[in-house]
Amino acid sequence: MLDGVLVRAAKHARLIPEPLLRGLFLAAADAAWLLRVGGERQLESNLAHVLGGSGARPVPRRVLRRTARAGMRSYFAYFAEAMTVGARSDDQLRARIRGDGEGLAPLVALTRGGAGSAPIAMGHQGNWDYAGFWAQFDVAPVTTVAERLSDERLLRTFVDIRERLGMRILLTGGPGLTDRLAEALGRPHVLVPLLADRDLSRRGVFVRAFGSVIRVAAGPAVLALETGSPLYVVTMRRERLRGARRRRAGTPYGYVCEVRGPIDVAPYLAMGRDEAVRALSQAWVDLWAPGIAAHPEDWHMLQPIFLDDLDADRLRDVPDDVAATAGRVRGDADAVEGTADKEDRTAEGGKGRADDHDGA
Known part of the structure; x- marks a missing residue:
């Protein structure tokens, strides 16, 4: 049902007032949060890892619920934006996103000042469609990957949106995908950003994050190693717009x-292939994780990602050290959860409520 709504909204974007669609999606987000459906429970579980860090401190229930509500609203707001992007002018879109961070200047120097290209590791955070649009003006045009969906209409809708925004889209499942991406990086002035914070397939790479273990996509590390290109990391967060920029953006x-x-x-080229991919993946995750911790409400991860939330016995190729870590972390998490529940009951007497989130 939701897929059909998204497709129809995208096709009739110019006929739908953006504030109206946004309001409807935020109401749906609040309903999902209140009823704890549509991936909300899993989002809470993931956020507990992020907010709890190494597990040394319990996460108060009220904090977790408040952050989860903000996360659901951020996630649904993204869909409202994505489905109406076809009705926005280039000037509106450029006013809605900007670049920042210590890596921006060297990345611009590489791709615009020189003739270089770069792979980028990203997570499911913020609005990556806007990021791809922004990059072509301030950094370099984007070639990236879209996952094949069972709903062909929805897949075509998302691909069309991103191609209209100036991105070149390659679909998963085709032959030689890595080679095609490496070929793109061999040309000047190209960015290859990949959503890489979750990959439970046999090709996924085990890394440590937030006091636990996750399995990320090997793609960013593989492309950097094969092409010799420096690897960058991008995280995204929402911000309130003001003044002239807000008027330009229309939101x-x-x-x-x-x-x-x-x-x-x-430093990774002298290592064996598997060791290099794992070490380089850990290096980018170490840069990525602080961005998630700083703005967890904008991390749209509604699927299981942490190894201690998964059935490790059903996963293949789990290294012994990773499996042992997962077992220890699962035991610690159970203890922390029990402590957190006890603290909530003692401190709040069952009267806590989630506060409104200003970011959505």
Whole structure:
């Protein structure tokens, strides 16, 4: 049902007032949060890892619920924006996003000042469609990947949106995808950003994050190693717009594209292939995780990602050290959860409520 709504909204974007659609999606987000459906429970579980860090401190229930509500609203707001992007002017879109971070200047110097190209590791955060649009003007044009969906109409809708925004889209499942991406990086002035914070397939790479273990996509590390290109990391967050920029954007909120890096691949080239991919993946995750921790409400991860939330016995190729870590973390998490529940009951007497989130 939701897929059909998204397709129809995209086709008739110019006929739908953006504030109306946004309001409807935020109401749906609040309903999903209140009823704890549509991935909300899993989002809470993921956020507990982020907010709890290494697990040394319990996460108060009220904090977790408040952040989860903000996360659901951010996630649904993204869909409202994505479905109406076809009705926005270039000037509106450019006013809605800006770049920042210590990695931005070297990335611009590489791709605009020189003739270089770069792979980028990203997570499911913020509005990556806006990021791809912004990049072509301030950094370099984007070639990226879209996952094949079972709903062909929805897939075509998302691909059309991103191609209209100036991106070149390659679909997963085709032959030689990595080679095609490496070929793109061999040309001047190209960015290859990949959503890489979750990959449960046999090709996924185990890394440590937030006191636990996650399995990320190997793509960013593989491309950097194969091409010798420096690897960058991007996280995104929402920000309130003001003054002339808000009037140009036609909306009260926009996004900041935080660029981190570069990570020089030279130290990894002497390693064995698997060791290098794992070490380089850990390096980009170490840059990525602080951006998620700083703005967890904008992380749209509604699927299981942490190894201790998964059935490790059903996962293949789990290294012994990773499996042992997952077992220890699962035991610690159970203890922390029990402590947190006890603290909530004691401190709040069952009277806590989630506060409104200003970011959506």
